[in-house]
Amino acid sequence: MRIYCSYLILILKYNYLKCNLRFIHQKERVQNMSSNNLIIIKKKPILIKFISLFKKPRNEIKNILKNNILHYINTIILSKPHLLDFSISYQPDSQIYYKSYPDFPILFKKFTQYNKINNGGDTPRLWAFILNINQIIEENIEGDFAELGVWRGNTASVLAHIASKYNKKVYLFDTYEGFDVRDLKNIDSQASQSDFSDTSLSLVKNVIGENIKNCEFIKGYFPESIQDKHKSIKYSVVSLDCDLYEPMKKGLDFFYPLLSKGGLLLLHDYSSKCWSGAKLAIDEFCKENNQFVILMPDKSGSAFIRKSQ
Template structure:
């Protein structure tokens, strides 16, 4: 077969591949489209959602997670639940930035080593987390994260190994806590620290509660067995769960 014929076959092959990929893309964007929640549309029509949050929504690779943060923040504000916000597991501050933009007036505590995982925490891991090393998430630093928030005085950085840094916030009450630390030890320590300091009606959101993160799941399950509340699953991309602290009966 001569070269011209080969090139012709190759071109047809590539064209066919492009057509198949195009059809697949169209099919997925129709059948797996994520709709905006009615309440989000209503509030954005009222111009109650700032443009930068709408931009974050458009760029988000997990919109359900974003909407969940928004619903929880709206609920906390509406119900008048007082307390600071916190995140354990910040890295470069992506989810922290979202939380801050949703409630810019709340004090936000950011806990991280800002140098990646702590080796003794890693050594007790099984499952996907056992493939992590101290190098993962180490390419960040507290100063850069602080600068990302414009050195806003109500964003407080707690740099170092958790729970050592917990004492810096031991007198605080929290309304919303986001835990994204992936491993058994920090999640166990985080739940033990934040839950007693969570205001009634406040929420702890734990990211990555899936079979892949065995240690994290175990830490959550062990903790939930010791409290009256149940876990609420969020059907977002990587599986978040929430603990909503019971409120006392009115009166």
């Protein structure tokens, strides 16, 4: 955490200077617009040297710095958290969680690898995975893990990491090439076959890393890719991140009967506003099976279901 805080301080210092100083060519002297101080600035902003410090009273300097830093945090960092190599959240007792889950830094790195824009600031989703899957483990819910809709393997790597500790397998279903044209119809006709095609099986394996030994990769169009052995497996955790109506509905219809009592369904994009097909499929499934969703305040509006019977 000290490293992260130091890194944040450096970023804030750099951007405070960047916002308040007018950069010019190498060795030119300029007047600071906010404090009337003379400075020497080389072409690279990181090589800034102060000739004189602020001449304002200390309390005034403190308030200026405070206001500028708060403004920067609220307008820049929190709006673009994916630009950082760590996530920002405020929780007074957060150190307790970090001590209880020492693997969090490892999982966060996996969660954001090749996917900083989507997942860099989405720690609520990552924590939801960690806490709820660990709850399933603590309750001794029988079964392996599965995911339909793997894309680059970020959440699959979380499943694989936890599974490796408890001798469980992870079954990962995906085309590993993007959407299948057969699913791009009706409510999902606006989607493109090129969406999420920027992946590959080798990339996913690279993200998962050493825990790949606990994984089985089922490549192909779902549900045609299902093998007979998959129909007799008990599952305790199933992540469905399909985006579209057809695979989401078929995924729910296939996995729910195989889910152990107390098992967990992790459903992405329910409140997304971008993937209405996924929400429609989940709503229809819940109505047909008398199930109810619990909504999560993460970036793309995940929903959870625990099987009660």
